[in-house]
Amino acid sequence: MAGAMPRRICSMVSQAALPRLLRIGGGASGELGAILDSLGLSRPLIVTDDFLLKSGKVEMLIDGLRRSAIEARVFADTVPEPTAASIEAALAFQQEADHDCVVGFGGGSPIDSAKAIAVLAVHGGRCADYKAPHVQDAAGLPIIAIPTTAGTGSEATRFTIVTDETTDEKMLCAGLAYLPVAALVDYELTLTMPPRLTADTGIDALTHGIEAYVSAKANPFSDIFALSAIKAIAPNLRRVWNDPEDRVAREAMMLGSMQAGIAFSNASVALVHGMSRPIGAHFHVPHGLSNAMLLPTVTAFSAPAALARYAQCARAMDIAGADEGEQGAIRRLVDELARINEELEVPSPQAFGIDPERWSALIPVMAEQALASGSPGNNPIVPTAEQIQGLYRQVWNP
Incomplete structure (x- = not known):
């Protein structure tokens, strides 16, 4: 272990932060309209990917919202590993309408993209302005996360990752602003995941x-x-x-x-x-x-x-x-x-x-x-x- 530094000791006081609302179980994603209504939100931007759009799952989500008299706009051009450029494109789309929240629907990439959009929509700047060691606790737009993969856990975290494509650096962005206010954890969405x-x-x-x-x-x-x-x-x-x-x-x-x-x-x-x-x-x-x-x-x-x-x-x-x-x-x-x-x-x-x-x-x-x-x-x-x-x-x- 030559050259290794000793492990630091964690303070006796630790912070615990969770989404305000969690709906867990088969079919939970169908409760998006009710969740938005309970939070006083009605103008969502859904951030997803092209695969989920073509699979019909996004339309199922939108149909459920219509039954709650909620209209949504969809940005489906996220990329597998979000880049600063992809976030800028999504942010431009978000700014074309008066959205009061961002719904991340997909794996880690759409949810991470939704988190970055939610912060930039309120606080401005570029993704690089928010990378660690900066901590962004001041809230952006409310984030609702609906994961379609069992892996990232991004629906319950206060982090997002964005790649600076000019330097090939994966930027870690941290803070309570990235923690979703609600997460709908529906395992049925994972049944079609490939091996x-x-x-x-x-x-x-x-x-x-x-x-x-x-x-x-x-x-x-x-x-x-x-x-x-x-x-x-x-x-x-x-x-x-x-x-x-x-x-x-x-x-x-x-x-x-x-x-x-x-x-x-x-x-x-x-x-x-x-x-x-x-x-x-x-x-x-x-x-x-x-x-x-x-x-x-x-x-x-x-x-x-x-x-x-x-x-x-x-x-x-x-x-x-x-x-x-x-x-x-x-x-x-x-x-x-x-x-x-x-x-x-x-x-x-x-x-x-x-x-x-x-x-x-x-x-x-x-x-x-x-x-x-x-x-x-x-x-x-x-x-x-x-x-x-x-x-x-x-x-x-x-």
Whole structure:
């Protein structure tokens, strides 16, 4: 651990923040009109993507609003990893009408886009003005989140991620302004998720739970949700991969994803996410997939500084018994994370098709960007830039 900084101790006072309203269960998305009415809102902008528009799911949402005498406008040109340019285009669309709220309908990208639009619509400026270490607590437009994937947990977090396409930097934006006032968590929306998306978002949610639990900012409130999320996700991840229409497993994954979002929103993520964002920005690897590429290796690196915490994660996954020692439980955890990647066909960066010379050349830049994001500072071992570079080399083709 030479060169590593000691883990910081979290203050005894911790902040807990949740959406004001949560509707959870099959069919919850159909209650959007009632939720808007209860909040005194009537002029929504729905932010979604082209796939959901063409699938007919957006029209179903709009039909439900019409039954509540609410008319909505739809922006469906979000991109898989939101960029500053895509947010500017959406903001221009938002400003064409007098909207009093923003509805994020989709996976992490539409919901993250909705969050950024809601803040810029009220406070102005550019996305880069709001990146960490800036904290945006002053509210923008109210945000209502309806997730269609079980992974990001963005419906319950006070964060959003936007890529600056001019610098290939994934900008973390944080603050209470990004926390939705309401979330409709409807697992039935995930029944049509394809296997690759199911795997990547599922491992993303598992990463959220683990990192929230081992974070330096972990607290008794976040711990409850982190462990509950891990317990829900671990036995059901393979089930939804093997049988996409397994409703019981889909419901558990959706609930676990939301719980993991609550956990990391109130504790923060750590090194996996810090290293993941540059991979996504430079090589356009989907966020959940880049987390999956990193999770086993970073867990093995970090575990010596938080033996009890990582061992408890193994027990929550039901892969280690209560009477098993910490070292043995952690070995089981690292082996299980590698096995999940193998069974769910998670490629290494090399197998993904990334150019090896470009990967090697960008390692120093990615390491600096990872540190600048702030997330590695919450890791059990706070790494140096050199250690992060070593981890990037290690995951190239483990």
